[in-house]
Amino acid sequence: MNKLYEFIDLFTKHQDLFQQAQQACLERHHWSPFAESPASYPDSETAKQKGLENFNSYLNGNFSINQPGTAAGYLGNEISPYTKQALGVRYPLSELDTLFKAAEQAMTAWSNTSIETRTGILLEVIEQLYKQHIFTLTYAVMHTTGQSFNMSYTGSGVNALDRGIEALVYAYQSMKSVTQKAYWSRSFGSSTISMEKHYRLIPKGISVCFSCASFPTWNALPSMMASLATGNAVIVKAHPATILPMAIVVNVFRQVLAEHGFNPDLVCLALDTAEHPIGKDIIKHPKTAIVDFTGSVRFGKWVEENAHPAICYTETAGCNTVILASTNDLDAVVRSLATTLCMFSAQMCTSPQNIYIPKAGVQTPDGIVPLQEVAQKLAIAIQAISQNPKRAAMILSVIQSDDTISLLKQLSEEGNKRGTVILESQSYLHPEYPHARTATPLMIQLEKTERDMYTQERFGPISFIIACEDENDALEQATTDVHEFGGLTAFVYSQDEAFIHLCEQKYARAGAQLTINLTGPMPLNFAAAYSDYHVTGLNPAGNASLTDASFIAGRYRITQSRRPVMPSAN
């Protein structure tokens, strides 16, 4: 089969889906081409079984990835948060300079091909990930991050693929808005100069994508797609605790690229260990042109300050705020908040953490409910989840890192000194995995003056009830905290439209994505692909947004060549 024909075919093959995705991005309505839950996946049980078998086949063995420079040996020290056993997967360790050289060589043909060819191949990668690897990936995410099976499928699986498609939409539209050719004619004195101009899109260069410990695929896929679609190569720097999901993803990219005649070294995997991190080395590598970073605030700040001459796109963390002022259904609010505070033990950059409440209490149809009583209601609602092992397993799931367990202990001690511990954290017995690393939520009540306690992301199932003067004080404090220390999401409960309007204005300035008066079965921090923008770039929680024009714009540049032609009648 003619290769060129085949490439065009891939874009045509996925054109219908891609047009729907473009429409969704334009209107930002709900859309996804994928089965929403594992149960609705075609021939679900067989696929799930095959995924488990594939996952098991990786354990206690050498992961095969045929990228160059792997003479340096093998590496890998992942531990399942469910079993606390080593996965025993060993990955080939490549020498960095070799990876960069290989990626650079691979870029030439890739960036010279058409936008449609690249987009078609990347949509094919998405399809392969979904049709062939989604459950393998689900188990790999589950046993590295500690996500529940369902969240591994939905959040780290199909939603990550959706976010990848979304990045492809924005990349495609951005590139297609530049004309490829122009005819230009103007008089200079009595002469006319006519020129034909050709515009060429040039990739910025090699892109380094840092994937994080808690949601590796969700952040990496959009970044990878944005960079690859615009003609760049990508080196994935996997978090040492969650290599397997990214190794699987990298291999699918490599395989599809190779099958369609491109050099698979366009996508490579770089590894390190917690003891000997290579993050700074890889960012300062002279061939690094783009850095996508998801991870800690501390390292994210270093990236932003030091990435130059590379451009960087960061998503870190901050304090996500809740303002609880008035509601017509306090029980519904409490249920929603409790569930979201428990969701994956709040190991998500969008999990709420700081709950600002007027010290007089929350207005309800039955009168003002005192702050203390609201806090108790929340504690009880959380316990209804955490004390039911089946619900706890499903919602709290397990804790990715021992560091979180230590932090819970430390904050409990501090909380008892600086405020009141309303809910102590303890482990719960996971019904399927008795050795799982688990922790029920810790909730601490503080005066708002205890800012150093709450104005940073406390990663894990940790929340603070912060007593404020009144709702306006709560808003002022919350938005000031977000402005100064970062914040991705914000949640407001109020029955006062004027106050809601003020919240919209103040949170927009502070740069947190706001959800108002939401209750019901949707997790409050659920971010829908094609609809919800993730991170604003307006506060210290990151400089990039999934996905807007600025997430794409810097990844390629426009060059031109022009030459005289005979004047035409055009």
Added chain:
Amino acid sequence: MNKLYEFIDLFTKHQDLFQQAQQACLERHHWSPFAESPASYPDSETAKQKGLENFNSYLNGNFSINQPGTAAGYLGNEISPYTKQALGVRYPLSELDTLFKAAEQAMTAWSNTSIETRTGILLEVIEQLYKQHIFTLTYAVMHTTGQSFNMSYTGSGVNALDRGIEALVYAYQSMKSVTQKAYWSRSFGSSTISMEKHYRLIPKGISVCFSCASFPTWNALPSMMASLATGNAVIVKAHPATILPMAIVVNVFRQVLAEHGFNPDLVCLALDTAEHPIGKDIIKHPKTAIVDFTGSVRFGKWVEENAHPAICYTETAGCNTVILASTNDLDAVVRSLATTLCMFSAQMCTSPQNIYIPKAGVQTPDGIVPLQEVAQKLAIAIQAISQNPKRAAMILSVIQSDDTISLLKQLSEEGNKRGTVILESQSYLHPEYPHARTATPLMIQLEKTERDMYTQERFGPISFIIACEDENDALEQATTDVHEFGGLTAFVYSQDEAFIHLCEQKYARAGAQLTINLTGPMPLNFAAAYSDYHVTGLNPAGNASLTDASFIAGRYRITQSRRPVMPSAN
């Protein structure tokens, strides 16, 4: 008159022009709403006379600009390169913190208004600049930068306005591509969650715009328009040698803003002296969110490395290269090159500097013309301009800074040691301004090994003939120099289509905008608004491009608020 109605009216008033501008940006053909030359301006002589009177009225007096914080006194030390006399204009010096506070306050209403209102007002600023101030500006540019009257009008006048409109087009399209509102509905289990989502564009913050000594308005206007259109305030940091053009521009912005009900402090002027520069202070000011910098490579590099947390858009300089391999009309090539090397004494960031020629010579229909003969022809063609005072005045014009005169002397001495000075620089007698600071071009022939001589911008009428092995060696050397040290423009003369193709590829990677086989009356480095991209962002000559999507994207961010609504049938 109702104010809201009036604002919508301004957008409507300019809608026809704006639609034509959008079409031009899409197709990148020749277009401009303005008279191309002073002579074709409506009622030209009267307008010119009035402009001269206005210009004269500023001399030896205090420039009135009613921005806050001006108790700090007056400042101003501009000297006309034509008369070498002080202009005697004194500008009110504002305290920086006061300017930032005022700009911040002014931003709220401005960013809350509609995209159309902002765009309409900014198009009105363009119209006012053109209809009321273009010749005042022409004389102000002329007597600060040393540009000829014609270039001051065309390059710093109407072309700068065109570049401003172009930035408005890209800003408008970028912002309008984000929907303001969405309806989103999805099932979660047996329930359906329906939400209305509102998307709000938030300006990044206060924008600091550095204007340069040689072309203040040309770079400043697009930056100012891009920042203001997206809702930001702008503080212009004028170069101490060329304050007057920017002070006039700032006042027009302030006047139009105030006339239409907005706080004029959206546009302020910050000043310093060569002895006590405030560049670093203003960039590191905690309220600085955006930096637009045009100027030296050295300070541009500092800006790129230190602007964070502000984002920055830079345009600096590099070595602009010419490859002279083969031609069917050597005389035409030599005439074009000579004219462009003379144009405004090469005090343009797009002026060619390094001419790479195969050591065997240049192929022509009459056989190979030896390198030495080509160099002589160029020298003679330059002398035909520089030795004719009237042509010299028109084309070479005058030298902005004494530093350039010193550099010419220094490089002449070095050139005699390291290579051969083919053409010595000397002053010429300007027919109208006998005291004008003038210098004819210096041309030095070098072996390509003398890289430290030629791999940087040598600001002023300085060019190097660089002997290369052959055309491929010339291409390799030229594109390597551009890649490592920067370059904005490149010019190739070749009759070999395969070689031209190679040049297109290599210059695209190196990131210089390429012109092929151009001869005739158009200056080789002429950059057409709406058609030619200025700077690629792919090499050290700058990270931004006038004007593409990335020039706009970071200047505003998207925030959202969402809240439940009743499920609808949509």
